[in-house]
Amino acid sequence: xxxxxxxxxxxxxxxxxxxxxxxxxxxxxxxxxxxxxxxxxxxxxxxxxxxxxxxxxxxxxxxxxxxxxxxxxxxxxxxxxxxxxxxxxxxxxxxxxxxxxxxxxxxxxxxxx
Amino acid sequence: xxxxxxxxxxxxxxxxxxxxxxxxxxxxxxxxxxxxxxxxxxxxxxxxxxxxxxxxxxxxxxxxxxxxxxxxxxxxxxxxxxxxxxxxxxxxxxxxxxxxxxxxxxxxxxxxxxxxxxxxxxxxxxxxxxxxxxxxxxxxxxxxxxxxxxxxxxxxxxxxxxxxxxxxxxxxxxxxx
Numbered sequence: 001x002x003x004x005x006x007x008x009x010x011x012x013x014x015x016x017x018x019x020x021x022x023x024x025x026x027x028x029x030x031x032x033x034x035x036x037x038x039x040x041x042x043x044x045x046x047x048x049x050x051x052x053x054x055x056x057x058x059x060x061x062x063x064x065x066x067x068x069x070x071x072x073x074x075x076x077x078x079x080x081x082x083x084x085x086x087x088x089x090x091x092x093x094x095x096x097x098x099x100x101x102x103x104x105x106x107x108x109x110x111x112x113x
Numbered sequence: 114x115x116x117x118x119x120x121x122x123x124x125x126x127x128x129x130x131x132x133x134x135x136x137x138x139x140x141x142x143x144x145x146x147x148x149x150x151x152x153x154x155x156x157x158x159x160x161x162x163x164x165x166x167x168x169x170x171x172x173x174x175x176x177x178x179x180x181x182x183x184x185x186x187x188x189x190x191x192x193x194x195x196x197x198x199x200x201x202x203x204x205x206x207x208x209x210x211x212x213x214x215x216x217x218x219x220x221x222x223x224x225x226x227x228x229x230x231x232x233x234x235x236x237x238x239x240x241x242x243x244x245x246x247x248x249x250x251x252x253x254x255x256x257x258x259x260x261x262x263x264x265x266x267x268x269x270x271x272x273x274x275x276x277x278x279x280x281x282x283x284x285x286x287x288x289x290x
Contacts, residue, residue: 021134066247072247079166079174
């Protein structure tokens with residue numbers, strides 16, 4: 001039987017992988033992709049909590065269920081925001097490449113004092 | 114039974130391709146691994162009965178966003194090896210993350226029968242749960258303001274992306290002509 005904890009564990013694993021990617025890789029594109037992985041893990045956690053609300057003892061009213069279903073609206077908005085983030089992020093990467101001929105973020109130290 | 118099988122299938126795919134995203138040398142392989150991970154996650158969303166969100170994830174993410182990502186990778190022609198950077202600060206960061214994950218796992222599994230596997234049953238849902246009708250009803254009534262704000266955000270992001278990615282110093286271009 002698959003329950004809330006399975007989904008939360010999967011979410012935590014995916015989030016850790018994304019975090020490792022951000023910490024380990026120096027390629028700006030791969031860092032962007034790792035951020036996507038983390039956002040996706042967060043979405044998975046939100047949807048899991050929306051499907052398994054805290055008062056899930058068989059005493060759910062229709063009202064409770066409709067409130068829990070609002071998690072999907074939140075995920076929808078998160079997806080919108082992350083799409084916007086990818087657009088701007090890729091623009092920044094392209095600009096960086098035009099300026100420095102590299103996407104390695106260790107070479108992007110223009111603002112360093 | 115089928116649900117459990119489907120969950121472990123999707124979870125395994127998502128996990129191994131997630132590792133692929135992080136360790137692949139070639140950014141293109143990373144991007145394709147991310148496509149596989151996102152598709153597997155969409156399977157998990159389906160299992161949570163969030164149908165609409167699952168299809169949106171496939172259409173918007175593996176469809177649009179990843180194509181954009183792959184397009185940029187091809188445009189920049191990044192074929193060179195990009196090895197993992199193991200300087201001391203980074204080693205510390207990775208150590209912290211792994212330690213954190215281990216503590217979390219030990220906490221989860223410390224008392225398997227009582228803690229992890231005695232799971233609250235998912236409440237029975239009405240048949241239209243997670244369908245586009247229900248999500249849209251919430252989105253266009255109760256959450257109309259966030260929805261409109263999201264559209265403003267997308268417009269701002271498009272304008273910002275064009276402004277940032279434009280070639281450097283347009284004056285020089287006009288001089289050359």
